Amino acid sequence: MIGEGSFLKFVGTAGARFVVIKQLRASGGIWISSGKTNLYLDPGPGALVRCLSSRPRLDPGKLQGILLSHKHLDHSGDVNVMIEAMSQGGSRKGGVLFAPHDAFGSGGVVFEYVVNYLERVEILRANQNYRLGGLSFSTGCAHIHPVETYGFNFQFPEAEVSFVTDTRFFDEIADTYTGQVMVINVVRYLPIETVDIDHLSIEDVxxxxxxxxxxxxxxxxxxxxMIKAKPWEVAEMLERETGLRVIAARDGMRLDLADYLQSNEAHGR
Incomplete structure (x- = not known):
């Protein structure tokens, strides 16, 4: 066991362009912490500001890594400034960036000059294992999305946690993501058969x-x-209908894995 419990901090819960550009929810992504290892998943627009205004404050200088599931703006908008913050403006070379190949170079989103601030870059590929400090994770297969996109299975001391990032539904999802805890990106409330949208709906979930x-x-x-449908009510509906524990993330919500899982056990879940 590690000295400090693992937690997820939902810095922002916005998905897709209109919720992001109107900031109906923050678009900051997720701060992942396990022991002395801190990793930032998908620093979308406003990630830096949201970290610094968080209570308690999240210090990007204490990050050891940044993880991009893919290069779309709502996931990567603050990646460069977060690299700057992680490396103290480049004065302290360090930190690791994990990202798909198409996040770099022509058509990419990562500035060439900030790459020089990093200790190293690790290119994400399908079905590969990665490690950052005391935290290990693996990618699943490539998602069905307009750009190269991956989800992740994280091995925490308390539990395996799966992050099902942006994708159209495909049958292998349930075999690919095996966590006792699943964090699922759900852009749509209902599927739209007439529109080609590579995102999950509640029925897919x-x-x-x-x-x-x-x-x-x-x-x-x-x-x-989903915003119009009220995510907390949708989560309650899914919980009633499936008999499984389902919650909707809120901006600023912290999920302490050990505490939450013990609480569920106490209630027979």
Whole structure:
């Protein structure tokens, strides 16, 4: 066991362009902490400001790494300034950036000059294992999305946590993401058969969790139809209908893995 418990801090829960550009929810991504290792997943627009205004404050200078699931703006908008902050403006070379190949170079989102501030870059590929300090994680298969996109299985001392990032539904999702805790990006409330949108809907989430049966599902990365449907009410509906624990993330919500899982055990979940 590590000296300090693992937690996820939902710096922002916005998903897709309209919720992001209107800032109906913050678009900061997720701060992941386990022991002395801190990793930032998908620093979207406003990540730096949200970290510094968080209570308690999140200091980007204490990050050891940044992880991009893909290069779309709502996931990568603050990646360069967060690299600057992690490396103290380049005065302290350090930190690791994990990102798909197409996040770099022509058409990419990572500035060439900030790469020089990093200790190293690790290119994400399908079904590979990665490590940062005391934290290990793996990618799943490539997602069905307009750009190169991956989700992740994290091995924490308390539990395995899966992050199901942006994708169209595909049958292998439930086999790929095996965590007792699942954090799922759910942009759409209802599927739209007439529109080609590579994002999950609530019906897709239902199919995944009924097959996988995680101990906890956290919904996040909400699009406009989810915001209008009230994510907390949608989560309650899914919980009633599946008999599985489902919650909707809130901006600024901290999920302490050990405490939450012990609480669920006490209630027979």
């Amino acid at each position: 239902r199919r995944i969790i009924e097959r996988r049966r995680p101990r906890l599902t956290v919904l996040t990365h909400f699009g406009m139809t």
